[in-house]
Amino acid sequence: MFAIAAVSENWGIGKDNQLLFHISADMKRFRQLTLGKTVLMGRKTLQSMPGGKGLPDRRNIVLTGSTAFTAPDAEIVNTPVQAVFTAGEDAAVIGGESVYRLFLPLCERVYITKIFAVRDADAFFPDLDADPRWQVESESEVFEENGLRYQFVDYVPCEAENDLADLLPDRGESLPFVPMPDFTEMSGI
Numbered sequence: 001m002f003a004i005a006a007v008s009e010n011w012g013i014g015k016d017n018q019l020l021f022h023i024s025a026d027m028k029r030f031r032q033l034t035l036g037k038t039v040l041m042g043r044k045t046l047q048s049m050p051g052g053k054g055l056p057d058r059r060n061i062v063l064t065g066s067t068a069f070t071a072p073d074a075e076i077v078n079t080p081v082q083a084v085f086t087a088g089e090d091a092a093v094i095g096g097e098s099v100y101r102l103f104l105p106l107c108e109r110v111y112i113t114k115i116f117a118v119r120d121a122d123a124f125f126p127d128l129d130a131d132p133r134w135q136v137e138s139e140s141e142v143f144e145e146n147g148l149r150y151q152f153v154d155y156v157p158c159e160a161e162n163d164l165a166d167l168l169p170d171r172g173e174s175l176p177f178v179p180m181p182d183f184t185e186m187s188g189i
């Protein structure tokens with residue numbers, strides 16, 4: 001699993017369920033990194049997208065507590081555990097704040113676009129620079145678009161592996177029941 005986000009200088013990611021910045025090179029990179037993949041998002045992020053529908057040419061998984069929620073071009077999951085099993089280990093976590101916080105412990109990489117500006121925000125990505133569990137693996141040169149300076153920074157965990165058991169507490173469900181195969185039958189006994 002990996003996460004991808006665009007953050008302000010103080011790790012702000014959104015305000016009033018909208019993005020803080022529009023940088024076309026960042027959108028292009030987001031598209032390149034997620035195209036053909038499974039993307040996992042929260043219900044609010046889905047509803048912030050044009051038409052409130054899933055992204056084209058990607059498998060869209062949306063986390064909501066509501067069992068009645070439906071959306072075009074999206075599969076709905078109701079718990080973080082169901083999200084992990086449905087999305088699979090190659091999925092891209094694409095926000096927003098609550099979903100980043102839930103699945104960050106499972107991510108093997110985080111693609112951050114750092115924008116060197118501050119905007120009023122009500123949603124934030126965890127500050128990876130202040131978190132000893134994460135380290136910078138690579139950073140691009142600083143680019144500029146419409147007066148905004150930005151940089152692509154890739155983070156990887158300091159520990160070799162994250163564990164499913166690190167998933168933050170969910171809303172009280174247990175792991176799905178998987179019946180054991182009948183080995184007697186398989187061995188022909």
Ligand SMILES: NC(=O)c1ccc[n+]([C@@H]2O[C@H](COP(=O)([O-])OP(=O)(O)OC[C@H]3O[C@@H](n4cnc5c(N)ncnc54)[C@H](OP(=O)(O)O)[C@@H]3O)[C@@H](O)[C@H]2O)c1
Pocket residue numbers: 004005006007012013014015016017018019020041042043044045046048063064065066069078079080094095096097098099100102123170171
């Ligand atoms: N800068 C970026 O890269 C970027 C990317 C994506 C989003 N954003 C921004 O992030 C902001 C939205 O973030 P957000 O945290 O408010 O919303 P969000 O994470 O997109 O969605 C929150 C919703 O997800 C569902 N959810 C979360 N945890 C759950 C759980 N444990 N079990 C079941 N459902 C759960 C709930 O849906 P229900 O209420 O339906 O139960 C919850 O209200 C927006 O401003 C958006 O523009 C920024």
